[in-house]
Amino acid sequence: xxxxxxxxxxxxxxxxxxxxxxxxxxxxxxxxxxxxxxxxxxxxxxxxxxxxxxxxxxxxxxxxxxxxxxxxxxxxxxxxxxxxxxxxxxxxxxxxxxxxxxxxxxxxxxxxxxxxxxxxxxxxxxxxxxxxxxxxxxxxxxxxxxxxxxxxxxxxxxxxxxxxxxxxxxxxxxxxxxxxxxxxxxxxxxxxxxxxxxxxxxxxxxxxxxxxxxxxxxxxxxxxxxxxxxxxxxxxxxxxxxxxxxxxxxxxxxxxxxxxxxxxxxxxxxxxxxxxxxxxxxxxxxxxxxxxxxxxxxxxxxxxxxxxxxxxxxxxxxxxxxxxxxxxxxxxxxxxxxxxxxxxxxxxxxxxxxxxxxxxxxxxxxxxxxxxxxxxxxxxxxxxxxxxxxxxxxxxxxxxxxxxxxxxxxxxxxxxxxxxxxxxxxxxxxxxxxxxxxxxxxxxxxxxxxxxxxxxxxxxxxxxxxxxxxxxxxxxxxxxxxxxxxxxxxxxxxxxxxxxxxxxxxxxxxxxxxxxxxxxxxxxxxxxxxxxxxxxxxxxxxxxxxxxxxxxxxxxxxxxxxxxxxxxxxxxxxxxxxxxxxxxxxxxxxxxxxxxxxxxxxxxxxxxxxxxxxxxxxxxxxxxxxxxxxxxxxxxxxxxxxxxxxxxxxxxxxxxxxxxxxxxxxxxxxxxxxxxxxxxxxxxxxxxxxxxxxxxxxxxxxxxxxxxxxxxxxxxxxxxxxxxxxxxxxxxxxxxxx
Amino acid sequence: xxxxxxxxxxxxxxxxxxxxxxxxxxxxxxxxxxxxxxxxxxxxxxxxxxxxxxxxxxxxxxxxxxxxxxxxxxxxxxxxxxxxxxxxxxxxxxxxxxxxxxxxxxxxxxxxxxxxxxxxxxxxxxxxxxxxxx
Numbered sequence: 001x002x003x004x005x006x007x008x009x010x011x012x013x014x015x016x017x018x019x020x021x022x023x024x025x026x027x028x029x030x031x032x033x034x035x036x037x038x039x040x041x042x043x044x045x046x047x048x049x050x051x052x053x054x055x056x057x058x059x060x061x062x063x064x065x066x067x068x069x070x071x072x073x074x075x076x077x078x079x080x081x082x083x084x085x086x087x088x089x090x091x092x093x094x095x096x097x098x099x100x101x102x103x104x105x106x107x108x109x110x111x112x113x114x115x116x117x118x119x120x121x122x123x124x125x126x127x128x129x130x131x132x133x134x135x136x137x138x139x140x141x142x143x144x145x146x147x148x149x150x151x152x153x154x155x156x157x158x159x160x161x162x163x164x165x166x167x168x169x170x171x172x173x174x175x176x177x178x179x180x181x182x183x184x185x186x187x188x189x190x191x192x193x194x195x196x197x198x199x200x201x202x203x204x205x206x207x208x209x210x211x212x213x214x215x216x217x218x219x220x221x222x223x224x225x226x227x228x229x230x231x232x233x234x235x236x237x238x239x240x241x242x243x244x245x246x247x248x249x250x251x252x253x254x255x256x257x258x259x260x261x262x263x264x265x266x267x268x269x270x271x272x273x274x275x276x277x278x279x280x281x282x283x284x285x286x287x288x289x290x291x292x293x294x295x296x297x298x299x300x301x302x303x304x305x306x307x308x309x310x311x312x313x314x315x316x317x318x319x320x321x322x323x324x325x326x327x328x329x330x331x332x333x334x335x336x337x338x339x340x341x342x343x344x345x346x347x348x349x350x351x352x353x354x355x356x357x358x359x360x361x362x363x364x365x366x367x368x369x370x371x372x373x374x375x376x377x378x379x380x381x382x383x384x385x386x387x388x389x390x391x392x393x394x395x396x397x398x399x400x401x402x403x404x405x406x407x408x409x410x411x412x413x414x415x416x417x418x419x420x421x422x423x424x425x426x427x428x429x430x431x432x433x434x435x436x437x438x439x440x441x442x443x444x445x446x447x448x449x450x451x452x453x454x455x456x457x458x459x460x461x462x463x464x465x466x467x468x469x470x471x472x473x474x475x476x477x478x479x480x481x482x483x484x485x486x487x488x489x490x491x492x493x494x495x496x497x498x499x500x501x502x503x504x505x506x507x508x509x510x511x512x513x514x515x516x517x518x519x520x521x522x523x524x525x526x527x528x529x530x531x532x533x534x535x536x537x538x539x540x541x542x543x544x545x546x547x548x549x550x551x552x553x554x555x556x557x558x559x560x561x562x563x564x565x566x567x568x569x570x571x572x573x574x575x576x577x578x579x580x581x582x583x584x585x586x587x588x589x590x591x592x593x594x595x596x597x598x599x600x601x602x603x604x605x606x607x608x609x610x611x612x613x614x615x616x617x618x619x620x621x622x623x624x625x626x627x628x629x630x631x632x633x634x635x636x637x638x639x640x641x642x643x644x645x646x647x648x649x650x651x652x653x654x655x656x657x658x659x660x661x662x663x664x665x666x667x668x669x670x671x672x673x674x675x676x677x678x679x680x681x682x683x684x685x686x687x688x689x690x691x692x693x694x695x696x697x698x699x700x701x702x703x704x705x706x707x708x709x710x711x712x713x714x715x716x717x718x719x720x721x722x723x724x725x726x727x728x729x730x731x732x733x734x735x736x737x738x
Numbered sequence: 739x740x741x742x743x744x745x746x747x748x749x750x751x752x753x754x755x756x757x758x759x760x761x762x763x764x765x766x767x768x769x770x771x772x773x774x775x776x777x778x779x780x781x782x783x784x785x786x787x788x789x790x791x792x793x794x795x796x797x798x799x800x801x802x803x804x805x806x807x808x809x810x811x812x813x814x815x816x817x818x819x820x821x822x823x824x825x826x827x828x829x830x831x832x833x834x835x836x837x838x839x840x841x842x843x844x845x846x847x848x849x850x851x852x853x854x855x856x857x858x859x860x861x862x863x864x865x866x867x868x869x870x871x872x
Contacts, residue, residue, distance in 0.1 A: 533795075533824045536847040537744040543849050572847055 033067065033113075033134040039127050041065045041082075041090050053113070053136055055105030065090075066132070068103035072110075076102075086132045089117035100137065112141040161236075161256040163195070164243060167215035169208065171195045172251060181236075181258055183228030200225035200233065214240045214252040223259070235260045282358075282379040285365065290314045290332055293374060302358075302381055304351030315377075319348045321355060335364045335375045345382065357386040392417070405479070405500040411493045413437050425502055427472030438498070443470040457485050458493060466503070478507040524582040528575045535575065539568040577704035580635065584711045594630035596623035596669075600658060602630075603638035610645050616654035623660055626667055626736055632712045633736075637671070639705035640732050644673035649727075666718070666735045677726040687720065709734070739771045739804065740764065740793045740822070745845065749791060749822075752856035758863065763787070768799020775811040786814045789863060791855075792839070794823040794830055805837050818862055822855070 027034055033050035037043055041064040051057055054067045065087045071079040079101065081087065089095045095117055104110050116133040155162045161178030165171055171190055174182075182198055184190045199207045203224035210222045219241045227233050240254035276283045282299035286292050291314050295307040303310070303319060310318060316328040324346060331341055341362040347355050359380045364372045396417055399406045405422035409415050418433040426433075426442060433441060439450070445468030446453060457463045464482040471477060479500040486495040542565040550558055600620055604611065611618065618641065626633075641656055648654040652674060659670045678686065687710040688703075713720040713734050720734035740746050746764055753762065763785075765771045778784040790808070794801035801821065809815050820841040821834040831842055841862055843855050 529825060529827075533742070533845075536824060536845060537742070539847045540748065540849050540852065541744065547849070569847075 033136070034131065035067045036129060036131045037065070037086065037090065038129050039090065041087060041130070043067065044129065050134065053111065053134060054103065055107055055109070066115075067134070069106050070104040072102040072104065074100050074102065085115040086117040086130055089119050089132075090127060090130050092119070092127060100141070111136060111138040113137060158255070161254075161258070163254050163256070165195050165211055165215075165252040165254065167212060167249070167251065169194045169196045169211060178256070181228065181234060181256075182226060183230035183232060185229075189229070198226050198228060200227050210240070211252050214242050214254075215250050217242045217250060233260075234258050235263045279378075280380075282377075282381075284310075284315075284377040284379065285374055286315055286377060287374040288332060288336060288372065290316055290328060292318070299379070302350075302356070302379060303348070309351075321347060321349045331362060335362065336372065338364050338372055340364065348379070356381060357383045402499070405502075407433070407438055407498050407500075409438050409496050409498065411495075413439055413496075415441070416495065422500075425471070425477070425500070426469065444468065445476075453483075457483055457496070461485050461487070466507070467500070469500070477502055477504040479503060521582050524578065528579040528582065531575045532572070532579075535568055535572050539565060539572060542568060574704070577708070581704055581708045581711060584632065584635075584708060584715060590627055590629050593625040593627050594633055595625045596633055596660070596667075599623075599630050599633035600637050602634040603641060606638055607641055607645065610642070614645055614648060614654055616645060616648070616656060618656045618658075620658035621660055623658070624667055624738070626738055628716055628736055632715070636709045636712055636734065639709050640671040643705060643732075644671065644675055644730075647673075647675045647730075649674065649676050662738065663735070665738055667738050668733060668735050670731050670733045672729065672731040674729040677728055677730050678722060678724040679726050680724075683722050683724070686722070739766075739768075739790065739796060739801075741766050741797050742793070745793070745822075748849075748852050749855060752853045753859055754856075755853055756856035756860045758856075758860060760788070760863075761785075766797075768796040768801070768804050771796070771804045772799060772807045775808050775814050778814055779812045782813075787817045789818040789820065789859065791820050791822055791859070794821055794825070794834065802833060802837055805834070805839070809838065820855075820858060820862065 028047050030047065031049055033047065033053040035043055035046035035050050035058070043058050043060050043063045045060070046058055046067050050067045054069060056067075056069055058067045065081040066084050071081065071084055073079055085095045085099055085101075095115075097116070098114060100112060100114055102110050102112055113134045114137050116135065118131050119127045120129040120131065122128045155175045158175070159177050161181050162173075162175040163171060163178050164173040171193055174184075174187070174190055179185075179187065179190065182190060195211075196204055196208060207222065207224050210220060214220060221237065221239050223235065223237045225233055225235055235258070236256045237259045238254045238256035240252055242250045243253040244250050276294075276296045279296065279298055282302040283294075283296045284292060284299050285294040291312060292310050295305070295310040299310065300306055305318065316325060320328050327346060331344075334341055341360060344360045344362070346358060346360060348358050349355055359382045361378045362375050365374045365376050367373050396419065399408075399417065399419035400421075402419060403421050405425040406417075406419040407415055407422055408417035415433045415436050415438050418428070418430045422433070423429055428441065438444070447465050447467070453463055453465070462482070462484045464480070467479050467481045469477055469479055480503045481501075482499045484497045485493045486497070488494045542561055546558065546561045546565065550561070553561075597620075600623060604618060637658070641658075644656045645654065654673060654675065656671065656673045659672070661668050661670075687706045709720055709732075713736065716736050718735045718737065720732065722730055722732050724730035740749065750762060753760070765774055774784075778786055792801050792805060796804065801823075805819060805821075808817065808819075818841075819839045820843055821839045822843045822845055823830055824845050826844045834842055841858055843858055846852050846854075
């Protein structure tokens with residue numbers, strides 16, 4: 001159904017002449033460009049606005065399709081006039097509304113327009129002409145473009161990730177910083193894909209809920225992890241708002257910030273803070289003016305000020321004692337030059353005014369441009385150390401008073417102290433010796449392997465023995481070394497005090513003495529042995545002289561011959577006993593124990609003649625076995641029982657008893673008799689060599705018997721002595737090892 | 739083989755007392771003794787001893803050396819040997835036993851005791867001849 005206006009327009013177009021039309025003035029006055037064409041597109045009319053817009057006066061009946069000079073599509077491609085919207089409409093095709101085009105004026109200027117072509121049909125419906133209306137949209141278009149350019153510029157220049165996500169998670173847009181964050185090489189790699197795929201698994205559900213919430217119209221923030229296309233995990237913080245699309249759907253616009261570094265920094269800072277606070281050392285920071293900027297817990301403990309009291313104060317005012325004020329400027333000067341102050345030992349003042357010994361380590365602190373802006377300061381309380389150092393120095397002075405070489409070493413045998421006597425004895429100065437391994441420095445020769453010595457030291461806490469040490473000059477000296485171990489509460493040896501006495505001379509003399517004794521014994525043995533032979537001849541031939549020629553000489557000669565014989569006999573006994581005496585030392589350590597019963601029986605067999613002659617009664621306890629040479633024990637029994645027989649009382653039958661008892665790891669033997677006994681004043685004397693209390697006329701004997709007993713018992717580090725009641729008897733006691 | 743004239747006299751008396759049918763030949767030192775064995779090896783007319791009374795302490799060469807030399811000789815290696823000595827040291831006795839002496843006699847300092855050497859010699863010769871017979 002055609003309206004009245006349309007009818008008039010149709011007539012207007014069909015009439016081809018608008019001059020008289022009632023519309024003419026109206027159309028002419030419209031600010032919108034209007035033109036009409038015939039069915040072939042030839043211009044039949046245009047108004048003033050069309051001339052103004054197109055910048056030219058078209059030629060009626062010649063120009064076709066459009067009043068404009070040149071037309072372009074929005075992307076800049078030229079659009080031939082026979083393909084312009086009016087041309088398309090005249091061909092009977094439907095032309096969509098809202099098309100935007102660009103036209104160029106002959107002067108080169110361009111404008112945006114939207115055409116509104118319409119065709120005019122006759123009663124049969126045939127196209128008889130067209131009318132077009134060109135709406136100038138240049139201003140709007142420019143404004144639009146400007147806005148979009150601004151938006152693009154903002155989105156692309158922000159370092160944040162800007163993205164638009166559809167309710168189902170499809171990524172609709174992402175700026176280049178965002179692409180870099182997710183590790184995408186190009187836009188097409190992500191746009192159109194589902195964004196959920198790059199959210200870390202544990203955060204995926206939270207993100208989906210968040211996305212859906214935003215797409216329903218809410219705003220919000222969220223922290224989550226993504227795992228990018230290259231596998232890098234990043235920690236993101238996003239702020240999102242709903243964005244309404246033209247089609248009525250709502251999507252999720254988000255700006256996300258990569259907070260990976262911040263998170264890492266936060267946890268590192270947290271960790272550092274915890275470390276600083278838990279340190280036993282006072283840790284302080286200050287700026288280059290010496291003003292305190294941080295103060296940890298130990299600083300509070302050490303100096304007595306709380307962090308609140310200390311921060312903002314200068315180190316010089318708060319901590320430095322008056323007599324050390326010059327230190328702080330020096331320190332600050334060094335810091336400004338970027339130098340470090342290492343283990344500077346000084347004194348600082350506490351809040352209560354007391355002074356403490358501390359060791360300071362101060363390092364410059366630089367910002368990320370490398371500029372020094374302050375200093376960190378670690379202060380350690382060394383009051384205890386100073387005290388013990390002082391004590392050690394005092395001790396060292398004491399050690400220097402000693403004439404023994406004294407060295408203190410640690411558990412690893414490193415020398416910690418070395419006194420003056422040690423310097424003198426070994427020739428190494430204290431400085432040379434400190435820190436060295438003592439046994440290497442002195443090339444120590446041990447009497448037994450070192451591990452064994454250590455074991456004793458650990459068990460008993462001390463050790464002593466003879467060591468061989470090398471001096472600086474190369475000479476070797478013998479020392480009597482005494483070690484005392486100091487242990488910690490775990491029982492480990494932490495220090496050893498070693499005190500060495502030079503016994504080189506003593507050892508040499510002892511060795512000489514030992515050799516001299518050995519020579520003497522050898523001499524005594526040979527001498528006594530060789531003396532026996534001529535004596536034997538003297539004795540036998542004096543005997544033969546008496547028996548074969550006694551009748552042919554006078555009384556006096558016979559008496560002389562008797563003297564010769566008895567002298568030789570006596571000398572023979574002496575030589576024999578001396579031989580026995582010297583031979584005591586000639587035995588090595590016993591390899592097996594001796595049965596004392598057997599030793600006793602052996603001695604009784606040797607004395608059998610004498611025993612039966614005087615009808616002595618000998619009794620004995622059951623005797624033990626002990627680690628001595630059987631011959632030695634037999635000799636002791638033989639000499640003691642022999643003495644008992646010799647010095648028996650003429651008034652009564654001789655009774656001898658051999659008893660034994662165990663005492664302190666020894667065997668204590670007792671040989672008791674009921675003989676004449678010994679006066680107290682001779683109790684010691686009788687054990688000496690050649691000591692006799694009686695003349696040989698009264699009692700025969702050499703005086704060597706008891707000396708031999710003494711020597712044998714000595715050899716086993718035992719003891720022999722006599723208890724006696726003169727006239728009633730004697731008890732000889734001797735102690736031997738069990 | 740004995741260097742001490744006094745002991746040679748006593749040894750002779752001890753043997754004569756037993757009336758043993760033998761000739762006594764005396765050498766005075768170790769070298770002489772060894773030379774005797776060497777000469778006897780080269781001269782069959784020289785008598786080889788049936789029994790040697792060997793003093794352990796001989797001048798020039800020790801009794802032990804003489805004994806070893808004799809045991810290596812061609813003709814006299816098997817002679818019976820009695821070692822004699824003033825010493826009663828166990829070491830001497832052991833050493834001589836190891837070298838294979840047939841008897842050991844310690845020279846005593848009483849005449850009667852010394853004469854017992856005759857009995858030892860007699861017993862050894864009797865035993866030795868019986869051994870040879872077998």
